[in-house]
Amino acid sequence: MNYIFQFNVVWDHLPELLQGALLTIQLSATAMVLGLCVAVVCAYGKSAGPRPVRWLVAAYIELIRNTPFLVQIFIFYFSLPVIGIRLTANTAALVAMTVNLGAYASEIVRAGIEAIPHGQVEAARALGLKRLHIFRFIIIFPALKTVYPALASQFILLMLSSSVVSTISAVELTAITNSLASTTFRSFEFYFVATGLYLAMALGFRAGLSAIYWAVFQHGRAA
Amino acid sequence: MKIGLRLVILAMLVAMPATLVAPPVRAESTLDKILKEKKIRVAIDVGNPPFGILDKEGQPDGSDVAVARQMAKDMGVELEFVQVPSTGRIPALLAGRADVTIASISVTTDRAKTVMYCNPNGALQIVIFGPRRVAINTPADLVGKRIGITRATLEEATVPKMAPQGTNIVWFDDISATIQAMLSGQVDAVAMTSFAGKTVADGNPDKQIETKLPVTTAFYGPIVRPGDFELRQWINTWLFLNNQNGTLASLYKKYTGLDLPPLPVF
Numbered sequence: 220m221n222y223i224f225q226f227n228v229v230w231d232h233l234p235e236l237l238q239g240a241l242l243t244i245q246l247s248a249t250a251m252v253l254g255l256c257v258a259v260v261c262a263y264g265k266s267a268g269p270r271p272v273r274w275l276v277a278a279y280i281e282l283i284r285n286t287p288f289l290v291q292i293f294i295f296y297f298s299l300p301v302i303g304i305r306l307t308a309n310t311a312a313l314v315a316m317t318v319n320l321g322a323y324a325s326e327i328v329r330a331g332i333e334a335i336p337h338g339q340v341e342a343a344r345a346l347g348l349k350r351l352h353i354f355r356f357i358i359i360f361p362a363l364k365t366v367y368p369a370l371a372s373q374f375i376l377l378m379l380s381s382s383v384v385s386t387i388s389a390v391e392l393t394a395i396t397n398s399l400a401s402t403t404f405r406s407f408e409f410y411f412v413a414t415g416l417y418l419a420m421a422l423g424f425r426a427g428l429s430a431i432y433w434a435v436f437q438h439g440r441a442a
Numbered sequence: 443m444k445i446g447l448r449l450v451i452l453a454m455l456v457a458m459p460a461t462l463v464a465p466p467v468r469a470e471s472t473l474d475k476i477l478k479e480k481k482i483r484v485a486i487d488v489g490n491p492p493f494g495i496l497d498k499e500g501q502p503d504g505s506d507v508a509v510a511r512q513m514a515k516d517m518g519v520e521l522e523f524v525q526v527p528s529t530g531r532i533p534a535l536l537a538g539r540a541d542v543t544i545a546s547i548s549v550t551t552d553r554a555k556t557v558m559y560c561n562p563n564g565a566l567q568i569v570i571f572g573p574r575r576v577a578i579n580t581p582a583d584l585v586g587k588r589i590g591i592t593r594a595t596l597e598e599a600t601v602p603k604m605a606p607q608g609t610n611i612v613w614f615d616d617i618s619a620t621i622q623a624m625l626s627g628q629v630d631a632v633a634m635t636s637f638a639g640k641t642v643a644d645g646n647p648d649k650q651i652e653t654k655l656p657v658t659t660a661f662y663g664p665i666v667r668p669g670d671f672e673l674r675q676w677i678n679t680w681l682f683l684n685n686q687n688g689t690l691a692s693l694y695k696k697y698t699g700l701d702l703p704p705l706p707v708f
Contacts, residue, residue, distance in 0.1 A: 296628065301626065387623075397594075398598075401593050
């Protein structure tokens with residue numbers, strides 16, 4: 220191989236790359252929190268809501284899970300201005316990521332809810348627990364614990380797929396890397412480092428999510 | 443056996459001075475070869491409108507293809523097209539598959555390290571354009587405006603340098619996203635080639651898109667292999683004559699719809 224790697228160019232631009240990685244982390248973390256909220260509401264609506272709500276939620280999930288993420292991003296950024304809703308690139312990216320994650324995660328959460336034995340809910344009702352309490356303690360808490368590994372994987376996938384939002388000019392890690400690669404002509408080096416940064420972020424998120432699991436479901440349970 | 447060896451040595455001794463004094467045989471130049479075979483092989487890129495395209499019958503067409511046709515006709519030789527992708531324009535020439543490449547190759551010093559440029563036969567302008575309601579008349583007006591550009595293009599290399607501080611430059615990954623951003627109002631104006639600008643303006647008359655500012659002009663010309671001075675000189679002569687008589691300008695206008703900027707020579 221005759222290619223001579225020149226990583227000093229990359230180190231000169233490291234602050235910009237880290238800036239991009241920071242935006243990737245911010246977008247992903249916010250979308251994870253909001254997306255999980257959407258997922259819990261939708262999963263409840265789909266498993267226990269009245270029929271119109273069930274249909275609405277089913278339509279949302281099918282629509283999002285059966286269309287490309289890239290197209291969804293384009294809709295939020297390029298098409299909404301036509302009806303007067305103008306989102307900045309970052310906001311459009313966050314909304315698209317939240318909506319996308321919400322659909323995937325609600326199916327995961329619903330699986331967890333349906334795994335709760337019916338007798339458990341009936342027992343809670345017999346003990347006189349309120350509807351909200353039943354949902355909070357008897358249904359959603361154990362459900363989330365059951366499906367937590369699947370949710371965590373979906374969160375990581377979301378972080379990785381956030382690289383697509385560079386197409387609508389959000390300046391996250393991939394966007395910065397593309398720009399630097401095309402102006403310095405050292406694409407190999409920049410993509411190597413970007414790969415490393417994504418890997419580090421994925422491992423970081425995984426560790427963080429494991430810590431949350433321990434704090435909420437193991438530690439919290441004992442108290 | 444012994445005699446045989448002696449004979450060989452003797453023969454070598456006799457032959458040596460002959461090779462030293464023999465006049466060097468002039469290698470046949472590419473121009474000689476073209477004229478002898480009555481055929482010129484021109485590498486073209488038919489995936490790059492308006493310079494090179496395939497027409498409805500699948501035949502090569504476009505401004506650079508038209509230049510190649512006229513050139514071969516004036517040379518009095520048959521024309522053979524060698525169709526290459528954009529990345530094969532220089533390799534096809536260097537590998538000897540073509541005698542000359544005419545495929546809107548912008549003149550750069552980096553490329554000149556591997557191939558020889560003839561004089562330019564056309565120009566490609568990068569301009570900033572946008573809807574009429576956006577007021578941009580001087581570079582200073584760019585301050586506070588959102589200007590969309592596409593990564594890995596000539597505009598990415600030039601716009602950030604000419605735009606004053608305070609211009610919001612917005613990068614997109616591909617040219618269609620940049621165009622969409624302007625049409626949907628996500629950016630105030632965009633920078634791209636004047637050809638692309640004209641296509642967008644013609645396709646969206648309701649948006650009243652107009653050219654705001656020129657950014658830079660890049661010239662492109664035919665390239666030949668290093669050392670093919672005779673061929674290069676013939677092409678330059680042809681370019682000179684057809685620049686003077688307006689043929690280049692009319693071909694350029696026919697395919698791009700724009701006037702050919704004055705072509706410098708080197």
